[in-house]
Amino acid sequence: MKRKDSTQNVLNRRSFFKISAVAGGGVMFSFPFASDLLAQGRGGAAPPPPNPNNFIKVALDGTVTIVAKNPETGQGVRNMLPMMIADELDVDWKNVRLEQADFDDTKYAAQSSGGSTATPNAWTPMRQAGAAGRALFITAAAQKLGVPEAELTTGAGKVNHASSKRSATYGELAAAVAKLPPPDFSRLKLKDPSEYKIIGKKHSAYDIGKIVTGAPIFGVDVTLPGMLHACFEKCGVFGGKVVKANLDEIKKLPGVKHAFVVERPVITDAVLPGEPGLENGIAIVAETWWHANSARKKLVVEWNEGPNAGDSSVGYAKKAEELGKAAPQRTLRADGDADAALKSAAKVVEASYSYPFIAHAPLEPQNCTAVFKDGKLEMWGNSQQPGRGRKLVADTLGVAETDISLHMVRAGGGFGRRLTNDYMVEAAWIAKQVPGVPVKLIWSREDDMRHDYYRPGGWQNLKAGIDASGKIVGWKNHFLSYGDGETFASSSAMGPTEFPQRFVPNYTLQSSVQRLGIRTGALRAPSSNAFAFVIQSFIDELAHAAGKDPAQFRLDLLASGAPLPAPPAAGGGRGGFAPPGMNADRMIGAMKLAMEKCEWGKKKYPAGTAQGIAFHFSHMGYFAEVAEVTVTGTKVKVNKVWVAGDIGSQIINPSGAENLVHGGVIDGMSELMLQEITVDKGKVVQGNFNTHGMVRINQAPIAIETHFVKSTASPTGLGEPSLPPVLPAIANAIFTASGKRLRQLPLSKAGMSWA
């Protein structure tokens, strides 16, 4: 990849929108991104000048090709962003071809999947791109037909002149459009939502034909001529190093081509960086993955396990107990006087909640394919942050980023695991050892589960007071987590505005941390996936203590909030963008919709069956959920879940949206009941789905109803926010149905199981 020269950049900046002919005929549109999109992922630094990006191609035969820029991990972004372009361009979706972009931040700006950010960041620029294209076809048609632009309409890739019954297809106009000057963006008119023909309609995944016929579209499917297959053995203890191994013997085994030690830089930080990168270990490269993996079973390695070999879950819990009894190390927030409020409260409720480490375990194990030739790397990967991955590879191997080309391949799930790029740097390191030969690295499931960036476990010791009228007057939380001093381990922090801050006059949030020798990271709806369970379960306890209906108690609490402070200027917050904070009215709207749909309080259930309710705001999404469960002894059946969400004025693809909500509910059920990662002698104990399970079809709810509040806010993302409330909604239903208040995740620790 060559850097564009400065003349080119200046030209593009001036023209703002560039049109050019493409080889073979047709036209290609280049357009800039809004600065907010460019700023995303760049740590709030000043955005670079807009770079042109090539997104739309119209061939002379009318074929429309739209580039899908982001990594597809199952969240449906490969459909959604091109749908925005296609609708404003006014072409027929069935005539659109999608082309997956390679990673190229000079052309496409941000290319990442995380934090439910794609929709809010792309909503305006993608529609503008389509609308700009449409405006040009109208201009070209007006010239060709000799009529005023105002008399022209468009539809299905054609410009029509109604009164003369003449029309011209985009293909016929493409050559003329290529000679036009850029349109005036300030005069572009975006469609009224009532005019949408693609946005807001159900569209199956673009790749569905390939998925149902088994076409090789995933990272693990990448196959290149002469390719070899690798596996990589790491120390079970994070940071451990090979002392010696029987590599000479391994090299003689059937199918084995290479076996060598992979070195890594030493990390001495007290708190592990979010992306610790390459681990030390042994790579085996063979004819097939089975040959490599069979040889791996014969490996005899002496490890230096390093300073983390003493870590254990028992030790963490013991330390947490000590910390919980001692004075908190830090105060993160103190509004009013919580101690005084608790002293004068009519009733004080105290409870301790906890949640474990859990693994991401996307179904496609981590993998990456790389070939190193003439000092350059070509890679095929399915990272959620390909840019960070390429930089990690460049920094670790000493290869310039511009000498690394990266093809973005479909991922069999992400859930945050592929935000980090250890498998990418491993594949690159191994490929560099065998120049000229493509190598595909595939992790085993055990590699994945034992070398994850775990959702951090934690403990929360809560105390709240209610007055005689049943109102919460004071709230204290001693939050026990991992880190060192004022630094939390990755994804292990609680923000000072965590709910119900602003809704309780006297609110204190304090924290204490302990050191940690395993890696942590963002799992779908990071922190929210644990905090919603704790906070919404405890609020339920308070509602029952106050003798109030749990739904009405929540509505009253939401109505009692102080006004939303002005949003911070830039940076910070979850998902890498400035969070505006929760708008209570929007959450009340979601609550009321959920209550209406589930007929809250109106159904008569037999003993053992009940509804529970919860809400949570995360990633700019407002979700209230109700679960109906039947508890029989220790068996829990989730009969039905009602989900009501407000993610703005427009659901882009209702089919994908409903699917993601189903996923949020079922994923949340796995976390609630089944998942726990434990550590013993520095090593993760669980290795596969038999010990770190997930919900199976026979345990899935009979029905999940999905409803959206259509608010006036700009659309936001749906990858994450539907998940957090389902855990407490079910837990609260279990309490009402059985009298069991369960405060420790997973619920299986209390002997419970899914029916």
Next chain:
Amino acid sequence: MAFKLNVNGHTTSVDVPADMPLLWVLRDVLNLKAAKFGCGMAQCGACTVHVGGQPVRSCMYPVSQVGTKAVTTLEGLSANGTHPLQQAWETVDVPQCGYCQAGQIMSAAALLAKTPKPTDKDIDTAMSGNLCRCGTYLRIREAIHKAADMGSNAAAKTVQTAGKE
């Protein structure tokens, strides 16, 4: 060791270790990538294929056990993606990431071959060995019912033919 295999109606010879699981023979030797590696211990079902008409977890099924039995992978379920299950999967828009779906469809095809009009309970029982990390289970149930309505007879016929020894 040399093995003669009948895969998707074609006879082919492979020279691989006798304990090599069928999954890796299909993926790395025959370049048939539909069946997926997910767990390596028959926990997730992503590697499900038919051997002699029966659904098996190919990640733990040694190639030496196949013998003369016909192997059918998703690539061979229908000539051009027109099996009722494939059509139903498209209409219902079942997948999210799509990684487990080859295994899901193969398990569902085996179910419909035996039980052309399955109940929800039949589906839950037959499909409980197939994990979907994205949680598309409700749509899987819906699509199987739809396929059953569309042509359970056709489905049964295809699978039986493919499963002939």
